[in-house]
Amino acid sequence: SREAARAGAALAEADAAERRVVDKVLAGRYLQEAKLEMVVVRRLMKDxxxxxxxxxxxxxxxxxxxxxxxxxxxxxxxCGLTEKEKYGKGDNSLRELAQSLRSASAMTEQQRRAQQLPMSDDDMAWLKQAYLAARYPNASRCDVPAYQYGMADAERAIGLARNCLHWATHLEDLPEPGSTAASAQPM
Incomplete structure (x- = not known):
């Protein structure tokens, strides 16, 4: 029946959205984009x-x-990204990604080392707030979001971004989010 076909298609679509995809070409593009964001930052920090x-x-x-x-x-x-993780929900995406990595079961020493993300939960919360407060008046304690953060805040953010770029560039492997100790055992 048509309803069964629709239900099957919806189930297959949901399954595909949760499937992890490793894409080294796209990974390189994301890393290049992160580096270009830092070029913009350097320009914004100068009169x-x-x-x-x-x-x-x-x-x-x-x-x-x-x-x-x-x-x-x-x-x-x-370890790959799901479609949901790739496109996320804006300000929530960063913390959710970090939490999923921290809670995954590492199978190797490289994975355990890589789980030591270069920023704390407080740093993540601060960046989450900055995602909105730096742009929207209703999310900022200032009338004009451009005045929300000063030079010291920007230096803090630059340090976090540089550390994260270094981490992302040099890590060897990450555990698969959602893996548990039982599912992470090598066969």
Whole structure:
């Protein structure tokens, strides 16, 4: 029947959305994009010759983007991403990805080392808030989001982004999120 075919197609679509895909070409593109975000950050942190001032609040937002791109790059290169993880839900994506990696069962020493993400939960929460507060007046404690973050905030974000880029570039392997100790045993 038509209903059974639709139900089967919906089930297959849901299964495909949860399937992890490793894509080393796309991983390289994500990493390159993260590096380009940092080029933008450097430009935003300088007063320009034509009188425009530095924009640390925008630099913070671009650092958040660099961190997210680097994290997704690392996962695409090693353990894979699901469609949901790849496209995420904006500000929630970063913390969800990190939590899924931290809670996965590592099978090798390389995976255990890679689970030591280069930022704390507090840093993740701060970047999550920055994702919105640096751009939207209703998410900011300032009337103008461009004034939400200062130079010290931007330097903090730059440090987090640089550490995450280094981590993503040099890690060898990541455990598959959703794996448990029982499912992670080698056969």
């Amino acid at each position: 320009s010759e034509d009188g425009l001032r530095a924009m640390p609040s925008r630099a913070v937002w671009h650092c958040q983007q660099a961190v997210e791109m680097a994290l997704k790059s690392a996962m695409l290169r090693t």
